[in-house]
Amino acid sequence: MALEKNKSGATKSGGHESADVPSLFRINVEVGNLDQAAEFYGTLFGTVGRLQAGARCYFNCGPVTLQIVDVSSVGTPHPAAKALYFVVDDLDALYERAKSLGCLSQENVHGEPGGQISVRPWGERSFYAEDKWHNPLCFVEAGTIYAG
Secondary structure, three states, X not given: OOEEEOOOOOEEEOOXXXXXXXXXXXXXXXXXXXXXXXXXXXXXXXXXXXXXXXXXXXXXXXXXXXXXXXXXXXXXXXXXXXXXEEEEOOHHHHHHHHHHHOOEOOOEEOOEEOOOOEEOOOOOEEEEEEOOOOOEEEEEEOOOOOOO
């Protein structure tokens, strides 16, 4: 599908202008224990989350907020559908924190261990991890992101 710009600079595709493309600002991850999750993500990210009303904890992740929600009072956490992708400047340092937390992925990604730092076929240097509620996470080194 070809993209073109109109006179105002807005990108058009298939005859439709895309002047008001939605921006992602928050991602919700369900967990079964807010204190454990806040500690896990705080240690993994190397930062402190902000506790919120409604059994939530927010972590600033660039322009997008990761919202950890404890759903244990109403049911079982539902894991994220697919990996949440994070870009980091120091992939090796984050890998060491993930390794110390014992959360590296045990799955293979394109024939390579997902929980190992690898350069993926699409050029990203990354590794995969998983929290104890089975939310899949991927950490990609800045400068290697494949934008498609």
